[in-house]
Amino acid sequence: MRGAHVQMFAALEAALDHSRPIAFLDRDGVLNMGREGYVNGPEELALLPGAGRSVGDLKRAGYLVCVVTNQSPVMRGLWGLDRLEQIHTALQERLLAEDADALLDAVITCPHRRRDNCGCRKPQPGMLALGHRLLRTHEAPTLVRHQPGLHPAPREDVAWWSPKPRPPHPLDAMVGDRRSDMGAGWAVGARLFHVSAHLGVSSVVNRVVDEQDDGDFFEP
Ligand SMILES: [Mg+2]
Numbered sequence: 001m002r003g004a005h006v007q008m009f010a011a012l013e014a015a016l017d018h019s020r021p022i023a024f025l026d027r028d029g030v031l032n033m034g035r036e037g038y039v040n041g042p043e044e045l046a047l048l049p050g051a052g053r054s055v056g057d058l059k060r061a062g063y064l065v066c067v068v069t070n071q072s073p074v075m076r077g078l079w080g081l082d083r084l085e086q087i088h089t090a091l092q093e094r095l096l097a098e099d100a101d102a103l104l105d106a107v108i109t110c111p112h113r114r115r116d117n118c119g120c121r122k123p124q125p126g127m128l129a130l131g132h133r134l135l136r137t138h139e140a141p142t143l144v145r146h147q148p149g150l151h152p153a154p155r156e157d158v159a160w161w162s163p164k165p166r167p168p169h170p171l172d173a174m175v176g177d178r179r180s181d182m183g184a185g186w187a188v189g190a191r192l193f194h195v196s197a198h199l200g201v202s203s204v205v206n207r208v209v210d211e212q213d214d215g216d217f218f219e220p
């Protein structure tokens, strides 16, 4: 299995707007509680407090919201892409139940293990680069944008020792609870917001929408 899995919930023609920044959100520990092991089905999904309202706040502030999540149980053979899509459909429904504006523009998943050496598993930036291409460029045909499934996320050489690169949009942001999230965000030049896995996105959403906030310091 090659490439990253993409699911899109928003009407993309409306979302395609190069002037809008993207808020990249990790999933476990940012939108929902992480678990020992994995979230193995919709019934194991528990939103963190204020997650729906926070996504709504980002959308109302003009951000596109793109979830980027490592889910190696797929390539470990524990469950398949059908289960992954069920979990993310449930995630979207629960966010919308909390806030009618909490529409996710894309949910991108790396299904690989570390040893698969893919371009998408964070801290590699492949999922964020793919999100940028899908949401802000016309590179992908319209049909593909609406089709769930695997999309190429080639491995790129990241110059971790160089200065932080310039982002496609100066307000692009990455919110995560792990160093690998911060690394992936750093590699695309995003503003970085590190959260506690017990608090998640609601603890930083006011900072993300503050254009004066350059995010957290991070050294790769
Ligand atoms: Mg996490």
Ligand SMILES: [Zn+2]
Pocket (backbone or CB within 6 Å): 003, 004, 110, 111, 112, 118, 119, 120, 121
């Ligand atoms: Zn991957």
